[in-house]
Amino acid sequence: MKPKSFGNVIWSSLMSSSSGYAVFLSLIIGVVSWTSTPDSYTVAFKLLCIAIIFFAFLFLVALVAAWQLYVKLENDPRLTPPKVIHARKPSKAHPTGFALLLLNPTPIFSYQSLASIYYVEDGVEHFAALGKVVNIQQDEKIQVLLIKDCDIEDRLPDILKNSKDVLSKLIVKTSVPVFLFEGAE
Numbered sequence: 492m493k494p495k496s497f498g499n500v501i502w503s504s505l506m507s508s509s510s511g512y513a514v515f516l517s518l519i520i521g522v523v524s525w526t527s528t529p530d531s532y533t534v535a536f537k538l539l540c541i542a543i544i545f546f547a548f549l550f551l552v553a554l555v556a557a558w559q560l561y562v563k564l565e566n567d568p569r570l571t572p573p574k575v576i577h578a579r580k581p582s583k584a585h586p587t588g589f590a591l592l593l594l595n596p597t598p599i600f601s602y603q604s605l606a607s608i609y610y611v612e613d614g615v616e617h618f619a620a621l622g623k624v625v626n627i628q629q630d631e632k633i634q635v636l637l638i639k640d641c642d643i644e645d646r647l648p649d650i651l652k653n654s655k656d657v658l659s660k661l662i663v664k665t666s667v668p669v670f671l672f673e674g675a676e
Contacts, residue, residue, distance in 0.1 A: 520544055521540075521541040521544055521545070524537070524540045524541065524544065572597075572662050572663055572664055573594040573595040573596070573597040573599075573600075573633065573663060574594065574595045574659075575592050575593070575594055575658045575659075575661045575663060576593050576594065576595055576632070576658070577592070577593040577653060577658075578590055578591065578592050578593070578650045578651055578653055578658065579591050579593075579651065580651060581636055585625060585636050587636075587638055588622075588625075588636035588637055588638050589637055589638075589640065589647070590620075590636075590637040590643075590647060590650060590651060591625075591634055591635070591636055591637070592608070592622065592634070592635045592636075592637065592650075592661070592663065593632055593633070593634055594632060594633040594634075594635060594663055595632065595633075596630070596631035596632055596633070597633065599665050600624050600627070600633050600635075600665060601624065601627075602624055602625075602626070602627055603623060603624060603625075604623065604624050604665065605621065605622070605623050605665075605667045606621075606622040606623065606624060606635050606663050606664065606665060606667070607620075607621060607622070607663070607664050607665075607666060607667050607668060608620040608621070608622055608635075608637065608643065608661060608662070608663055609661070609662040609663075609664065610642070610643065610646060610660055610661060610662075611660045611661075611662060612660070616662060617642060618641055618642065618668055619640075619641055619642045619643035619646070619661075620637045620638075620639060620640055620641055620642075620643040621637070621638055621639035621641065621667065621671060622635040622636055622637045622638060622663070623635065623636055623638055624636075635663060639671070
């Protein structure tokens with residue numbers, strides 16, 4: 492599905508069924524304001540009233556479209572890291588790894604991409620390990636193989652025991668700290 496631009500969202504909001512009623516209502520208000528204003532008012536004033544109603548309507552449509560876009564983006568899975576739902580020792584097919592994490596489905600990872608694993612302690616995220624995506628399952632869950640231990644060694648037994656408390660404190664991100672590639676912090 493192709494992402495919509497803000498202009499396309501406004502247009503689809505304008506074309507929605509509720510907007511049709513609003514267009515009809517604004518036309519009626521425009522005609523009533525034209526006919527109900529005293530004859531002493533100029534045509535320019537009457538047109539100004541209609542223009543104000545028209546632009547107020549457009550502003551309302553843009554406001555509704557912006558709200559719909561905000562609500563949609565607020566629930567976008569690409570903006571929140573996936574949760575670790577299970578951990579285990581990797582199979583013999585992955586001799587370089589020391590743990591395999593199973594993540595909730597998310598569109599932010601692709602096969603063989605790198606991932607960084609953080610551990611949250613006292614509200615601070617600590618870089619703990621480097622991983623790579625080794626499989627995206629049929630049910631779209633993601634398998635991340637941990638390949639470099641940076642500070643996860645002490646927590647590894649609890650992770651492999653699937654301690655809910657420890658797994659809930661793991662955050663898996665698509666960004667990788669640059670110091671891993673530079674060789675210095």
